Protein backbone atom coordinates (compact mmCIF):
# COMPACT_ATOMS: atom_id res chain seq x y z
CA UNK A 1 0.00 0.00 0.00
CA UNK A 2 1.22 3.48 -0.86
CA UNK A 3 1.92 6.21 1.62
CA UNK A 4 -0.37 9.22 1.47
CA UNK A 5 2.34 11.34 -0.20
CA UNK A 6 2.82 8.67 -2.88
CA UNK A 7 -0.93 8.45 -3.37
CA UNK A 8 -1.36 12.20 -3.83
CA UNK A 9 1.78 12.81 -5.89
CA UNK A 10 1.16 9.68 -7.96
CA UNK A 11 4.67 8.20 -7.84
CA UNK A 12 6.87 6.16 -5.47
CA UNK A 13 9.12 7.81 -2.89
CA UNK A 14 12.37 8.95 -4.47
CA UNK A 15 10.81 9.99 -7.82
CA UNK A 16 10.73 13.51 -9.18
CA UNK A 17 7.29 14.63 -10.36
CA UNK A 18 5.83 17.72 -11.97
CA UNK A 19 2.46 18.50 -10.47
CA UNK A 20 -0.22 21.13 -10.99
CA UNK A 21 -0.70 23.04 -7.76
CA UNK A 22 -4.26 23.18 -6.45
CA UNK A 23 -3.77 26.18 -4.16
CA UNK A 24 -0.89 28.53 -3.44
CA UNK A 25 -0.54 31.26 -0.85
CA UNK A 26 1.86 33.92 0.35
CA UNK A 27 1.79 36.40 3.21
CA UNK A 28 2.84 40.01 3.66
CA UNK A 29 6.48 38.97 4.18
CA UNK A 30 7.11 36.43 1.43
CA UNK A 31 4.54 38.07 -0.88
CA UNK A 32 6.92 41.02 -1.34
CA UNK A 33 9.76 38.71 -2.44
CA UNK A 34 7.55 36.53 -4.63
CA UNK A 35 6.19 39.58 -6.37
CA UNK A 36 9.69 40.88 -7.13
CA UNK A 37 10.71 37.46 -8.53
CA UNK A 38 7.50 37.27 -10.60
CA UNK A 39 8.15 40.71 -12.10
CA UNK A 40 11.64 39.48 -12.99
CA UNK A 41 10.27 36.43 -14.85
CA UNK A 42 8.55 39.06 -16.94
CA UNK A 43 5.86 36.97 -18.71
CA UNK A 44 3.06 38.91 -17.03
CA UNK A 45 1.23 35.57 -16.75
CA UNK A 46 -0.57 34.93 -13.44
CA UNK A 47 -2.43 31.60 -13.49
CA UNK A 48 -5.73 30.80 -11.80
CA UNK A 49 -6.04 33.81 -9.44
CA UNK A 50 -9.07 32.21 -7.72
CA UNK A 51 -6.69 29.58 -6.28
CA UNK A 52 -3.89 31.98 -5.33
CA UNK A 53 -4.09 33.74 -1.98
CA UNK A 54 -2.37 36.70 -0.35
CA UNK A 55 -2.97 36.75 3.40
CA UNK A 56 -1.67 39.62 5.55
CA UNK A 57 -0.60 38.15 8.88
CA UNK A 58 3.05 38.59 9.83
CA UNK A 59 3.24 42.28 10.71
CA UNK A 60 -0.34 43.52 10.86
CA UNK A 61 -1.38 46.25 11.28
CA UNK A 62 1.88 47.66 9.85
CA UNK A 63 4.41 48.66 12.51
CA UNK A 64 6.59 51.16 10.58
CA UNK A 65 6.38 53.35 7.46
CA UNK A 66 8.60 50.89 5.59
CA UNK A 67 6.22 48.01 6.33
CA UNK A 68 3.21 50.16 5.52
CA UNK A 69 4.65 51.12 2.10
CA UNK A 70 5.43 47.50 1.23
CA UNK A 71 1.93 46.43 2.24
CA UNK A 72 0.41 49.31 0.24
CA UNK A 73 2.21 48.13 -2.91
CA UNK A 74 1.31 44.49 -2.31
CA UNK A 75 -2.39 45.36 -1.95
CA UNK A 76 -2.28 47.05 -5.36
CA UNK A 77 -0.55 43.95 -6.81
CA UNK A 78 -3.30 41.71 -5.41
CA UNK A 79 -5.96 43.89 -7.03
CA UNK A 80 -4.12 43.80 -10.35
CA UNK A 81 -3.73 40.01 -10.45
CA UNK A 82 -7.20 39.25 -9.11
CA UNK A 83 -5.77 36.86 -6.50
CA UNK A 84 -7.73 36.20 -3.29
CA UNK A 85 -6.72 38.89 -0.83
CA UNK A 86 -7.19 38.71 2.94
CA UNK A 87 -6.24 42.00 4.54
CA UNK A 88 -5.19 42.97 8.09
CA UNK A 89 -7.14 41.14 10.77
CA UNK A 90 -7.99 38.00 8.76
CA UNK A 91 -5.55 35.83 10.68
CA UNK A 92 -2.49 33.62 10.25
CA UNK A 93 -2.35 32.36 6.65
CA UNK A 94 -2.38 28.67 7.65
CA UNK A 95 -5.45 29.09 9.84
CA UNK A 96 -7.27 31.14 7.20
CA UNK A 97 -6.57 28.34 4.69
CA UNK A 98 -7.72 25.74 7.24
CA UNK A 99 -11.13 27.39 7.36
CA UNK A 100 -12.59 25.67 4.30
CA UNK A 101 -9.77 26.37 1.83
CA UNK A 102 -7.96 23.01 1.88
CA UNK A 103 -9.28 19.61 0.83
CA UNK A 104 -8.06 16.00 1.02
CA UNK A 105 -5.90 14.98 -1.94
CA UNK A 106 -4.96 18.51 -2.95
CA UNK A 107 -1.43 19.75 -3.57
CA UNK A 108 -1.06 22.98 -1.61
CA UNK A 109 2.01 25.19 -1.42
CA UNK A 110 2.61 28.25 0.71
CA UNK A 111 5.59 30.56 0.91
CA UNK A 112 5.95 29.79 4.61
CA UNK A 113 7.51 26.82 6.36
CA UNK A 114 4.38 25.95 8.36
CA UNK A 115 2.26 25.26 5.27
CA UNK A 116 2.53 21.61 6.38
CA UNK A 117 -0.29 22.51 8.82
CA UNK A 118 -2.83 21.76 6.07
CA UNK A 119 -1.75 18.13 5.89
CA UNK A 120 -4.33 17.80 8.68
CA UNK A 121 -6.91 17.48 5.88
CA UNK A 122 -5.07 14.78 3.94
CA UNK A 123 -3.59 17.29 1.49
CA UNK A 124 0.05 17.27 0.40
CA UNK A 125 0.91 20.71 1.78
CA UNK A 126 4.39 22.12 1.97
CA UNK A 127 6.35 25.33 2.16
CA UNK A 128 8.16 26.71 -0.88
CA UNK A 129 10.56 29.61 -1.36
CA UNK A 130 9.38 32.93 -2.70
CA UNK A 131 11.09 32.43 -6.08
CA UNK A 132 9.47 28.99 -6.45
CA UNK A 133 6.20 30.72 -5.72
CA UNK A 134 6.80 33.23 -8.51
CA UNK A 135 7.23 30.29 -10.91
CA UNK A 136 4.04 28.69 -9.58
CA UNK A 137 2.10 31.93 -10.11
CA UNK A 138 3.37 32.04 -13.69
CA UNK A 139 2.91 28.37 -14.65
CA UNK A 140 0.43 26.86 -12.17
CA UNK A 141 2.73 23.93 -11.41
CA UNK A 142 5.93 22.87 -9.72
CA UNK A 143 8.14 19.83 -9.13
CA UNK A 144 8.55 17.65 -6.04
CA UNK A 145 10.81 14.86 -4.91
CA UNK A 146 8.27 12.39 -3.48
CA UNK A 147 9.33 12.01 0.16
CA UNK A 148 9.91 8.85 2.15
CA UNK A 149 7.50 8.60 5.05
CA UNK A 150 7.96 8.28 8.80
CA UNK A 151 4.85 6.80 10.41
CA UNK A 152 3.85 8.35 13.73
CA UNK A 153 1.52 5.76 15.18
CA UNK A 154 -0.87 6.76 17.94
CA UNK A 155 -2.62 4.50 20.37
CA UNK A 156 -5.02 5.40 23.19
CA UNK A 157 -6.62 8.79 23.75
CA UNK A 158 -5.48 12.01 25.37
CA UNK A 159 -6.56 12.52 28.97
CA UNK A 160 -5.78 14.69 31.98
CA UNK A 161 -3.80 17.85 31.32
CA UNK A 162 -2.15 16.67 28.09
CA UNK A 163 -3.07 18.18 24.73
CA UNK A 164 -2.13 17.87 21.07
CA UNK A 165 0.62 20.45 21.61
CA UNK A 166 2.27 18.18 24.17
CA UNK A 167 2.13 15.34 21.67
CA UNK A 168 3.66 17.58 19.00
CA UNK A 169 6.52 18.40 21.39
CA UNK A 170 6.91 14.69 22.14
CA UNK A 171 7.20 13.95 18.41
CA UNK A 172 9.86 16.62 17.89
CA UNK A 173 11.65 15.44 21.04
CA UNK A 174 11.64 11.83 19.81
CA UNK A 175 12.73 12.53 16.22
CA UNK A 176 15.00 15.53 16.85
CA UNK A 177 15.11 18.72 14.79
CA UNK A 178 16.65 16.97 11.80
CA UNK A 179 15.26 13.48 12.41
CA UNK A 180 12.86 13.56 9.47
CA UNK A 181 14.62 15.84 7.00
CA UNK A 182 12.84 15.82 3.63
CA UNK A 183 10.49 13.06 4.81
CA UNK A 184 6.73 13.16 5.35
CA UNK A 185 5.29 12.39 8.77
CA UNK A 186 2.11 10.35 8.39
CA UNK A 187 0.10 10.41 11.62
CA UNK A 188 -1.85 7.16 11.87
CA UNK A 189 -2.69 4.27 14.19
CA UNK A 190 -5.84 3.55 16.17
CA UNK A 191 -5.51 6.65 18.32
CA UNK A 192 -5.53 9.04 15.34
CA UNK A 193 -9.33 8.93 15.00
CA UNK A 194 -9.73 10.43 18.48
CA UNK A 195 -7.91 13.63 17.49
CA UNK A 196 -9.97 16.67 16.43
CA UNK A 197 -9.13 18.79 13.40
CA UNK A 198 -7.70 21.43 15.75
CA UNK A 199 -5.44 18.75 17.28
CA UNK A 200 -4.39 17.51 13.84
CA UNK A 201 -3.59 21.04 12.66
CA UNK A 202 -1.30 21.51 15.67
CA UNK A 203 0.46 18.19 15.05
CA UNK A 204 0.95 18.74 11.32
CA UNK A 205 2.06 22.32 11.99
CA UNK A 206 5.03 21.15 14.03
CA UNK A 207 6.09 18.44 11.56
CA UNK A 208 8.49 20.91 9.98
CA UNK A 209 10.31 21.24 13.30
CA UNK A 210 11.66 17.71 12.67
CA UNK A 211 12.92 18.79 9.25
CA UNK A 212 9.95 17.11 7.55
CA UNK A 213 8.57 18.34 4.26
CA UNK A 214 5.07 17.83 5.54
CA UNK A 215 2.89 16.15 8.15
CA UNK A 216 -0.38 14.51 7.25
CA UNK A 217 -3.48 12.63 8.42
CA UNK A 218 -5.68 10.60 6.08
CA UNK A 219 -9.14 12.12 5.84
CA UNK A 220 -11.82 10.31 7.85
CA UNK A 221 -15.17 10.94 9.52
CA UNK A 222 -13.64 13.72 11.65
CA UNK A 223 -12.37 15.51 8.52
CA UNK A 224 -15.70 15.03 6.83
CA UNK A 225 -17.67 16.53 9.72
CA UNK A 226 -15.35 19.56 9.92
CA UNK A 227 -15.39 20.32 6.19
CA UNK A 228 -19.16 19.80 6.05
CA UNK A 229 -19.44 22.84 8.35
CA UNK A 230 -18.01 24.84 5.42
CA UNK A 231 -20.41 23.18 2.98
CA UNK A 232 -17.61 21.07 1.49
CA UNK A 233 -17.73 17.45 0.46
CA UNK A 234 -14.81 15.32 1.62
CA UNK A 235 -13.14 12.55 -0.34
CA UNK A 236 -12.16 9.86 2.20
CA UNK A 237 -8.68 8.33 2.18
CA UNK A 238 -8.95 4.87 3.75
CA UNK A 239 -5.76 3.75 5.46
CA UNK A 240 -5.32 -0.01 5.68
CA UNK A 241 -2.18 -1.68 6.90
CA UNK A 242 0.78 0.45 6.08
CA UNK A 243 4.50 -0.14 6.34
CA UNK A 244 6.61 3.00 6.61
CA UNK A 245 10.36 3.21 6.09
CA UNK A 246 10.64 4.53 9.65
CA UNK A 247 8.16 4.54 12.52
CA UNK A 248 7.64 5.82 16.03
CA UNK A 249 4.76 4.98 18.37
CA UNK A 250 3.12 7.26 20.90
CA UNK A 251 0.62 6.24 23.57
CA UNK A 252 -1.69 9.25 23.82
CA UNK A 253 -3.13 8.05 27.13
CA UNK A 254 0.32 8.22 28.75
CA UNK A 255 1.19 11.66 27.39
CA UNK A 256 2.16 14.24 30.00
CA UNK A 257 2.38 18.03 29.63
CA UNK A 258 5.75 18.98 28.12
CA UNK A 259 7.96 22.01 27.62
CA UNK A 260 10.53 22.71 24.91
CA UNK A 261 13.45 24.50 26.51
CA UNK A 262 15.24 27.40 24.82
CA UNK A 263 16.77 27.52 22.27
CA UNK A 264 15.77 24.18 20.66
CA UNK A 265 12.38 22.67 19.94
CA UNK A 266 13.68 19.13 20.46
CA UNK A 267 14.95 19.71 24.01
CA UNK A 268 11.78 18.65 25.78
CA UNK A 269 11.04 17.80 29.39
CA UNK A 270 7.94 17.35 31.56
CA UNK A 271 6.48 20.68 32.72
CA UNK A 272 6.74 19.37 36.26
CA UNK A 273 10.57 19.52 36.05
CA UNK A 274 10.60 23.30 35.57
CA UNK A 275 7.74 24.32 37.85
CA UNK A 276 8.41 27.57 39.68
CA UNK A 277 10.71 29.11 37.04
CA UNK A 278 9.47 32.70 36.74
CA UNK A 279 8.33 34.11 33.45
CA UNK A 280 7.91 37.72 32.28
CA UNK A 281 5.33 37.13 29.57
CA UNK A 282 2.88 34.49 28.44
CA UNK A 283 1.85 34.36 24.78
CA UNK A 284 -1.24 32.49 23.63
CA UNK A 285 -1.56 32.45 19.86
CA UNK A 286 0.00 31.46 16.47
CA UNK A 287 -0.68 28.86 13.82
CA UNK A 288 0.21 26.23 16.45
CA UNK A 289 -1.72 27.35 19.51
CA UNK A 290 -4.11 30.20 18.69
CA UNK A 291 -7.22 28.33 17.59
CA UNK A 292 -10.59 28.57 19.30
CA UNK A 293 -10.02 25.34 21.24
CA UNK A 294 -6.77 26.80 22.56
CA UNK A 295 -8.42 30.03 23.72
CA UNK A 296 -11.25 28.01 25.25
CA UNK A 297 -8.86 25.79 27.24
CA UNK A 298 -6.92 28.80 28.43
CA UNK A 299 -10.12 30.63 29.43
CA UNK A 300 -11.40 27.61 31.35
CA UNK A 301 -8.36 27.89 33.63
CA UNK A 302 -8.15 31.69 34.06
CA UNK A 303 -11.92 32.37 34.24
CA UNK A 304 -12.75 34.45 37.31
CA UNK A 305 -9.06 34.84 38.24
CA UNK A 306 -6.36 37.36 37.36
CA UNK A 307 -3.13 36.66 35.52
CA UNK A 308 0.06 37.40 37.45
CA UNK A 309 2.22 38.37 34.44
CA UNK A 310 1.61 40.23 31.19
CA UNK A 311 -0.28 37.90 28.93
CA UNK A 312 -0.70 38.54 25.22
CA UNK A 313 -3.48 36.71 23.39
CA UNK A 314 -3.62 36.74 19.60
CA UNK A 315 -6.47 34.75 18.04
CA UNK A 316 -5.26 32.82 15.01
CA UNK A 317 -8.02 34.22 12.79
CA UNK A 318 -11.02 36.50 12.65
CA UNK A 319 -13.27 33.43 12.80
CA UNK A 320 -11.51 32.37 16.02
CA UNK A 321 -11.95 35.86 17.49
CA UNK A 322 -15.62 35.98 16.50
CA UNK A 323 -16.31 32.61 18.04
CA UNK A 324 -14.51 33.59 21.24
CA UNK A 325 -16.60 36.77 21.35
CA UNK A 326 -19.83 34.82 20.81
CA UNK A 327 -19.16 32.23 23.51
CA UNK A 328 -17.84 34.56 26.21
CA UNK A 329 -14.30 33.15 26.02
CA UNK A 330 -13.05 36.56 24.89
CA UNK A 331 -14.54 38.38 27.88
CA UNK A 332 -13.14 35.72 30.22
CA UNK A 333 -9.67 36.44 28.84
CA UNK A 334 -10.02 40.22 28.97
CA UNK A 335 -11.49 40.10 32.48
CA UNK A 336 -8.59 37.96 33.63
CA UNK A 337 -6.22 40.73 32.52
CA UNK A 338 -5.01 39.42 29.16
CA UNK A 339 -4.13 41.88 26.36
CA UNK A 340 -5.91 40.74 23.21
CA UNK A 341 -4.52 41.82 19.83
CA UNK A 342 -5.38 41.69 16.10
CA UNK A 343 -5.54 38.18 14.61
CA UNK A 344 -2.29 37.25 12.89
CA UNK A 345 1.17 36.07 13.90
CA UNK A 346 1.44 38.61 16.73
CA UNK A 347 4.79 38.51 18.56
CA UNK A 348 5.69 34.98 17.32
CA UNK A 349 8.41 36.34 15.07
CA UNK A 350 9.58 39.14 17.35
CA UNK A 351 8.48 41.92 15.04
CA UNK A 352 5.83 43.67 17.16
CA UNK A 353 2.99 43.26 19.67
CA UNK A 354 4.95 41.61 22.45
CA UNK A 355 8.67 41.63 21.72
CA UNK A 356 10.58 40.52 24.83
CA UNK A 357 13.60 42.28 26.32
CA UNK A 358 17.08 40.98 27.05
CA UNK A 359 17.00 38.39 29.83
CA UNK A 360 13.20 38.14 29.73
CA UNK A 361 11.45 34.80 29.61
CA UNK A 362 8.30 34.12 27.60
CA UNK A 363 6.19 31.00 27.82
CA UNK A 364 4.54 30.62 24.43
CA UNK A 365 2.09 28.32 22.65
CA UNK A 366 4.04 28.80 19.38
CA UNK A 367 6.27 26.33 17.55
CA UNK A 368 9.77 27.82 17.68
CA UNK A 369 11.97 28.94 20.55
CA UNK A 370 15.16 29.80 18.68
CA UNK A 371 17.60 32.29 20.17
CA UNK A 372 16.46 35.92 19.76
CA UNK A 373 13.25 34.94 17.93
CA UNK A 374 10.90 37.04 20.07
CA UNK A 375 13.50 39.70 20.96
CA UNK A 376 17.25 39.93 21.35
CA UNK A 377 18.46 38.13 24.47
CA UNK A 378 15.01 36.80 25.40
CA UNK A 379 14.25 33.13 26.13
CA UNK A 380 11.23 31.17 24.95
CA UNK A 381 9.69 28.07 26.53
CA UNK A 382 7.12 26.29 24.36
CA UNK A 383 4.08 24.66 25.91
CA UNK A 384 0.38 23.91 25.50
CA UNK A 385 -2.42 26.46 26.01
CA UNK A 386 -3.38 24.87 29.36
CA UNK A 387 0.20 25.03 30.62
CA UNK A 388 0.30 28.64 29.40
CA UNK A 389 -2.86 29.44 31.39
CA UNK A 390 -1.60 27.85 34.60
CA UNK A 391 1.71 29.66 34.13
CA UNK A 392 -0.02 33.01 33.51
CA UNK A 393 -1.91 32.67 36.82
CA UNK A 394 1.17 31.66 38.78
CA UNK A 395 3.66 34.02 37.10
CA UNK A 396 5.95 31.01 36.96
CA UNK A 397 5.96 27.74 35.03
CA UNK A 398 3.15 25.55 36.30
CA UNK A 399 1.46 22.32 35.13
CA UNK A 400 -2.16 22.58 34.06
CA UNK A 401 -3.23 20.12 36.73
CA UNK A 402 -1.07 21.57 39.47
CA UNK A 403 -2.72 24.95 39.42
CA UNK A 404 -6.34 24.21 38.61
Ligand SMILES: CC(C)[C@H](C(=O)O)[C@@H](O)C(=O)O
Pocket residue numbers: 029030058111112113114127349
Ligand atom coordinates in the same frame (compact mmCIF):
# COMPACT_ATOMS: atom_id res chain seq x y z
C1 LIG B 1 8.64 34.70 7.85
C2 LIG B 1 8.38 33.30 7.39
C3 LIG B 1 9.08 33.08 6.10
C4 LIG B 1 8.68 32.27 8.47
C5 LIG B 1 8.49 30.84 8.00
O1 LIG B 1 8.55 30.49 6.83
O2 LIG B 1 8.28 29.98 8.82
C6 LIG B 1 7.83 32.50 9.70
O3 LIG B 1 6.48 32.32 9.47
C7 LIG B 1 8.29 31.69 10.86
O4 LIG B 1 7.48 31.08 11.53
O5 LIG B 1 9.50 31.65 11.14
Ligand code: SF4
Pocket residue numbers: 058092093112114286287288344345348349366367
Ligand atom coordinates in the same frame (compact mmCIF):
# COMPACT_ATOMS: atom_id res chain seq x y z
S1 SF4 C 1 2.27 32.34 13.65
FE1 SF4 C 1 4.50 32.22 13.86
S2 SF4 C 1 5.05 30.21 13.09
FE2 SF4 C 1 2.99 30.65 12.35
S3 SF4 C 1 3.29 31.57 10.34
FE3 SF4 C 1 3.19 33.23 11.82
S4 SF4 C 1 5.33 33.67 12.38
FE4 SF4 C 1 5.30 31.64 11.37
